Amino acid sequence: MASASSTSPSNPYADAGVDTAAGDRAVDLMKAAVQRTQGPEVLGGVGGFAGMFDASALRGYARPLLATSTDGVGTKVAIAQAIDKHDTVGIDLVGMVVDDIVVVGAAPLFMTDYIACGKVVPERIAQIVAGIAEGCATTGTALLGGETAEHPGLLGPHDYDIAGAATGVVEADRMLGARHVRDGDAVLALESSGLHSNGYSLVRHIIAQRGISYTEPAPDLGSTTWGESLLEPTRLYTVPLLRLADTLGGGLRALSHVTGGGIAANLARVLPAGAWVDVDRATWAPPVVFRVLAEAGGLSLADTEGTWNLGVGFLTVVDAAQVEQARAALAADGIPAWQVGVVQTDSRPDGHYEQGAKGVDGGAVRLVGAFAASAPTGTSSDGGN
DSSP states (O other): OOOGGGGGOOOOOHTTTTOOHHHHHHHHHHHHHHHHTTOTTEOOOOOOOOEEOOOOGGGOOOOOOEEEEEETTHHHHHHHHHHOOOSSHHHHHHHHHHHHHGTTOEEEEEEEEEEEEOOOHHHHHHHHHHHHHHHHHHTTTTTEEEEEEEEEETTOOOOOEEEEEEEEEEEEGGOGGGGOTTTTEEEEEEEOOTTTSSSSHHHHHHHHTTTTTEEEEEEEEOSSSSHHHOOOOOOOOHHHHHHHHHHHGGGGGEEEOOOHHHHHHHHHHHHHTTTTEEGGGOOOOOOHHHHHHHHHHTTOOGGTTOOTTTTTEEEEEEGGHHHHHHHHHHHTTTTOOOEEEBOOSOOOSSSSSSEEEEEEEEEEEEEOOOOOEEEEEEEEEEEOO
């Protein structure tokens, strides 16, 4: 019988499929990327049980309101897993979370993330977190901490899902929303970078139906593969929209993040009850990725309006007298914007409108007319005016 000193100690947790050493290695690999997002307000560094943020700066607010949001990236991660490319889904996560709190005018303070996986592959986890850190740095958000959880038996060894939560702050008298919207205000659309992170269940259904491999070239979408094209990162709007709020002052009334539900439903959420908008499709041409996918799925673009953003990542409601000022400010930040409609409060026309959404008793919105002609492959629409 061998002596105890001549054998390695048993590790029942490792035998069950959980590799804590790999988790520690993942933390080591991600540490530098996380630290680049952290200023002097962050205390304690990486690896603590809780992230710490010095809120002393909030004493400068007359009435600081905290805003928080939590979300994930959805089934877009399945495409990242299919082509083993994990460095951009973290940017998508920041877009889904941090760009939600800017809707009320809040500047982000910090974010935490959660990664659940079947097996911790340190390099893969580090790539995911590097993308989150990049998005946080772009939006001025401290990545305060997070958790990587290994779930063998529940998730396959190459499977993972990601989620995050962010907190921001806005001065009470600068909070944006439906209460500021007025009859005659203009609605501007802000160009998206593509699908962002919504509607990927439909995307994946179409790809599967057509028997397309994500590693196949996608000539209609440019020189990349299907998978690379469909992983185009979400455009981040936080900093440009905070600058726009400073530029327009009270002329910026409300913001809407076009995510699940599409353009009409999300705009309706930030309009007051009784207000309505006809969004004119003719003011822009949806980017080629939407047209190619719709055609591949045997769908019209109108069929997808409740699922995809169709080239509009955000909507702003602004004072009609400040439309050109708003467009110029956004253009200076590299975001094309164009007017798609006008807020009205008189009797609305007959027809189907999206009336509020997500439990919000808001305004009413519908899309009217026909989309502009398709932009050439590899370019985006100029959006009209």
